[in-house]
Amino acid sequence: MAENPISVQDVAEGLQSVGYLPGESTALVSFLAAKLGKPVLVEGPAGVGKTELAKALAKYLGRELVRLQCYEGLDEAKALYEWNYRKQLLRIQAEVGGTGWDEVQDDIFGEEFLLARPLMTAIASEKPVVLLIDEIDKTDQEFEAMLLELLSDFQITIPELGRIEATTHPVVILTSNNSRELTEALKRRCLYLWLDYPELEHELQIVRMHTPELPETVARKLVDVIRMVRELDLKKSPSIAESIDWARALLLLGAREIDQDVFRQTLSVIIKHRTDLDIVAERVGVKLEPASAA
Amino acid sequence: MPPVKAIYGGLPDKAPGSFDGELLAFVEDLRSEGMAVGTSEMLDAFDALALIEWQSSSDFKETLATTIAKSPEDRRVFDLVFERFFFRAAEAQAVRLSVSEPQSRAGSDELDLEALRRQIAQALEDGSESELRDLARLAIAAFGKGEGSGVLGVDVQRIRRALGLRTEPQPDLPSDDPRHDGLPREQLRRFEQHLRRELERGLIERTQALPPKRPLTDLDRSLPGGPVQDLAAVHKVVAQLRRRLATQGHELRGANRHAHVDVRATMRASLQTGGVPVELKFRPKRPRRPELFVLCDVSTSVTSASTFFLSVLHALHDVFRKQRSFVFIERISEVTEIFQRERDFRAAAIAVSRDAGVADISGYTDYGRVWTEFLAEIESELHPRATVIVLGDARTNGRPPREDVFAAIAAKAGRTFWLNPEPRLYWNYGDSVISVYEQYCQAFECWRTDQLEEFVKALTKPTVR
Numbered sequence: 001m002a003e004n005p006i007s008v009q010d011v012a013e014g015l016q017s018v019g020y021l022p023g024e025s026t027a028l029v030s031f032l033a034a035k036l037g038k039p040v041l042v043e044g045p046a047g048v049g050k051t052e053l054a055k056a057l058a059k060y061l062g063r064e065l066v067r068l069q070c071y072e073g074l075d076e077a078k079a080l081y082e083w084n085y086r087k088q089l090l091r092i093q094a095e096v097g098g099t100g101w102d103e104v105q106d107d108i109f110g111e112e113f114l115l116a117r118p119l120m121t122a123i124a125s126e127k128p129v130v131l132l133i134d135e136i137d138k139t140d141q142e143f144e145a146m147l148l149e150l151l152s153d154f155q156i157t158i159p160e161l162g163r164i165e166a167t168t169h170p171v172v173i174l175t176s177n178n179s180r181e182l183t184e185a186l187k188r189r190c191l192y193l194w195l196d197y198p199e200l201e202h203e204l205q206i207v208r209m210h211t212p213e214l215p216e217t218v219a220r221k222l223v224d225v226i227r228m229v230r231e232l233d234l235k236k237s238p239s240i241a242e243s244i245d246w247a248r249a250l251l252l253l254g255a256r257e258i259d260q261d262v263f264r265q266t267l268s269v270i271i272k273h274r275t276d277l278d279i280v281a282e283r284v285g286v287k288l289e290p291a292s293a294a
Numbered sequence: 295m296p297p298v299k300a301i302y303g304g305l306p307d308k309a310p311g312s313f314d315g316e317l318l319a320f321v322e323d324l325r326s327e328g329m330a331v332g333t334s335e336m337l338d339a340f341d342a343l344a345l346i347e348w349q350s351s352s353d354f355k356e357t358l359a360t361t362i363a364k365s366p367e368d369r370r371v372f373d374l375v376f377e378r379f380f381f382r383a384a385e386a387q388a389v390r391l392s393v394s395e396p397q398s399r400a401g402s403d404e405l406d407l408e409a410l411r412r413q414i415a416q417a418l419e420d421g422s423e424s425e426l427r428d429l430a431r432l433a434i435a436a437f438g439k440g441e442g443s444g445v446l447g448v449d450v451q452r453i454r455r456a457l458g459l460r461t462e463p464q465p466d467l468p469s470d471d472p473r474h475d476g477l478p479r480e481q482l483r484r485f486e487q488h489l490r491r492e493l494e495r496g497l498i499e500r501t502q503a504l505p506p507k508r509p510l511t512d513l514d515r516s517l518p519g520g521p522v523q524d525l526a527a528v529h530k531v532v533a534q535l536r537r538r539l540a541t542q543g544h545e546l547r548g549a550n551r552h553a554h555v556d557v558r559a560t561m562r563a564s565l566q567t568g569g570v571p572v573e574l575k576f577r578p579k580r581p582r583r584p585e586l587f588v589l590c591d592v593s594t595s596v597t598s599a600s601t602f603f604l605s606v607l608h609a610l611h612d613v614f615r616k617q618r619s620f621v622f623i624e625r626i627s628e629v630t631e632i633f634q635r636e637r638d639f640r641a642a643a644i645a646v647s648r649d650a651g652v653a654d655i656s657g658y659t660d661y662g663r664v665w666t667e668f669l670a671e672i673e674s675e676l677h678p679r680a681t682v683i684v685l686g687d688a689r690t691n692g693r694p695p696r697e698d699v700f701a702a703i704a705a706k707a708g709r710t711f712w713l714n715p716e717p718r719l720y721w722n723y724g725d726s727v728i729s730v731y732e733q734y735c736q737a738f739e740c741w742r743t744d745q746l747e748e749f750v751k752a753l754t755k756p757t758v759r
Contacts (some may be wrong), residue, residue: 008346008353025356028346032360035345038338041364085572178366179537187364188332193340194366233605235612 020056021206029193039151041173041197044195047239050175067132068118070139081120084113109160128168137176152187211247221258227285238270259289392617418481430488450489536609586617591686593623593659601683624660626667676706683711688728697730710735
């Protein structure tokens with residue numbers, strides 16, 4: 001695997017070879033991230049392939065992917081490291097009366113009793129990894145602040161042990177659904193990539209790449225319909241993954257054409273809300289050709 | 295070199311052509327438009343530029359954008375400033391080196407005007423950027439005879455009219471003509487931009503001087519509102535709003551975050567450590583989900599904003615379970631049910647105008663009557679945890695504002711917000727009486743994305759009890 005891409009073109013082709021079709025700026029930013037060693041903050045609506053990008057990058061660069069899924073209330077103990085206190089207790093009990101306190105104290109705060117969480121794993125790894133910090137906007141601001149040390153210097157300070165520095169430079173991808181404004185400090189340390197729903201042609205290529213057996217005309221119709229659906233005011237717009245799912249469903253059904261019948265039957269693949277179903281059936285469904293008599 | 299400075303207006307005293315200087319000037323330009331660009335980000339930009347090849351202008355632009363513009367709003371400003379700055383920089387260089395564009399190809403007199411019209415309309419449908427540029431030049435050569443009026447906007451509109459380019463369908467044209475079904479608005483806008491640029495270029499060539507820089511107006515950043523702009527754009531803004539609403543208030547900060555120890559959970563967790571409560575568990579604090587009463591003006595004076603307002607209503611309905619919506623012109627009408635049932639706001643708008651019966655005679659807003667009716671209808675239901683939101687421009691058409699009734703409503707409800715689609719500049723001019731109401735409620739001007747966000751923040755902010 002190409003460890004060190006030399007040009008933007010390189011990255012674009014590399015990502016494509018692992019099944020991710022990057023837009024122009026996506027390839028460029030990935031290239032810069034690998035070269036500059038700066039974290040990338042990827043923002044955009046749900047389902048445009050933010051997480052996929054990290055996975056594809058890991059695959060392309062031949063690195064392991066370390067993933068930290070963020071959620072409300074995520075704290076250092078779950079993201080960085082934790083002392084394995086049960087083991088520590090056992091250690092103390094096993095030695096009861098035998099050794100002096102000093103010795104035990106030195107002992108129980110050794111690396112043996114440290115539970116490495118994702119961020120720690122990424123830092124301490126022998127081989128360079130791709131670190132994915134998913135949905136960073138779900139955490140609170142304190143957590144963001146804690147990340148700053150990691151993101152700019154790739155090091156972690158553990159009071160009892162000292163500083164742990166990264167031996168290798170991980171590629172860091174942070175994703176956000178933009179549900180809250182991230183702090184300036186975090187943004188300043190990152191490259192920024194805004195991913196949006198792809199252009200018609202681009203999405204067509206993506207769909208074709210994943211379902212090459214689907215007839216071109218059907219695929220084109222499919223992305224056309226998807227685009228119409230996205231323009232509606234829905235509770236949840238269909239994502240790229242869902243267009244691919246739909247293409248697969250159509251393939252399984254052996255559909256040669258997207259007419260009203262087929263559309264109605266497979267609608268639930270792309271629309272996941274009851275009220276949305278009605279609107280889409282009403283607004284988009286009628287624009288399709290009625291089912292052929294045969 | 296003083297003469298240079300005179301020509302370039304805002305450019306700094308750097309040696310011409312010094313790239314670092316130009317880039318610094320560009321960043322300075324961004325800052326002057328209110329973007330916060332840090333020194334470290336600028337250094338990143340330089341680092342990144344060293345890595346890419348510069349042949350492709352889009353690579354160059356994206357590289358700058360990824361290191362400097364860190365939010366969709368910033369990106370919008372960035373794009374506008376980038377366009378303006380590098381256009382000016384290139385023109386300045388052209389003036390300095392006295393390069394001039396070859397005059398329009400083909401003698402303009404022999405141009406078949408009808409063919410040109412069709413060609414442009416076709417190009418607009420197909421949407422090739424470079425073709426549009428060439429055609430813009432041709433169009434100027436054909437229709438923009440002489441010096442023009444000197445005002446770019448006027449010339450652009452004159453040429454566009456002469457070309458017969460319109461977004462509305464023109465059914466009297468033959469059906470294979472692209473103009474038959476109307477032209478895509480977005481494309482037309484782009485063509486106008488090309489026209490404007492080419493006209494500007496011509497002007498610079500003639501006068502050998504750059505016109506003063508036009509700062510971005512608030513209009514460039516304004517919310518998509520009403521029929522002029524795309525629905526899709528409205529949805530985008532509102533989708534963002536919905537997401538924010540759904541998550542806002544979850545992240546409480548500081549000491550407030552964990553209020554109560556959850557004894558049950560703590561005990562259960564302590565089993566792992568032999569009954570010693572090593573880990574304290576806290577009760578999660580629920581975000582505020584207030585009861586909402588929304589009043590939305592649907593009269594003609596807010597037509598341009600009502601699309602947006604109705605979308606906001608939808609967004610609120612998605613998030614807040616306990617919400618009652620009312621529309622009003624001369625009197626109010628409850629539309630809660632319509633909004634729960636109808637997601638397509640066009641249908642909702644029709645349903646509202648058909649069933650609601652909000653206009654009696656004149657079709658002008660009568661705020662006084664609206665307050666009275668509203669208070670009569672829901673007085674018993676208002677309580678300190680309720681929030682009242684009014685969407686309207688507070689233009690009373692000379693009728694009594696009845697702020698006493700409004701004050702009574704505000705006093706009964708916990709909080710009262712007013713969203714006004716007009717810029718603050720116009721408040722209290724003419725028949726706008728917003729200041730009368732403002733003393734009883736929190737009024738927001740709401741015609742830009744960031745202003746909407748301010749409102750969302752205020753709405754979901756947990757109250758101190």
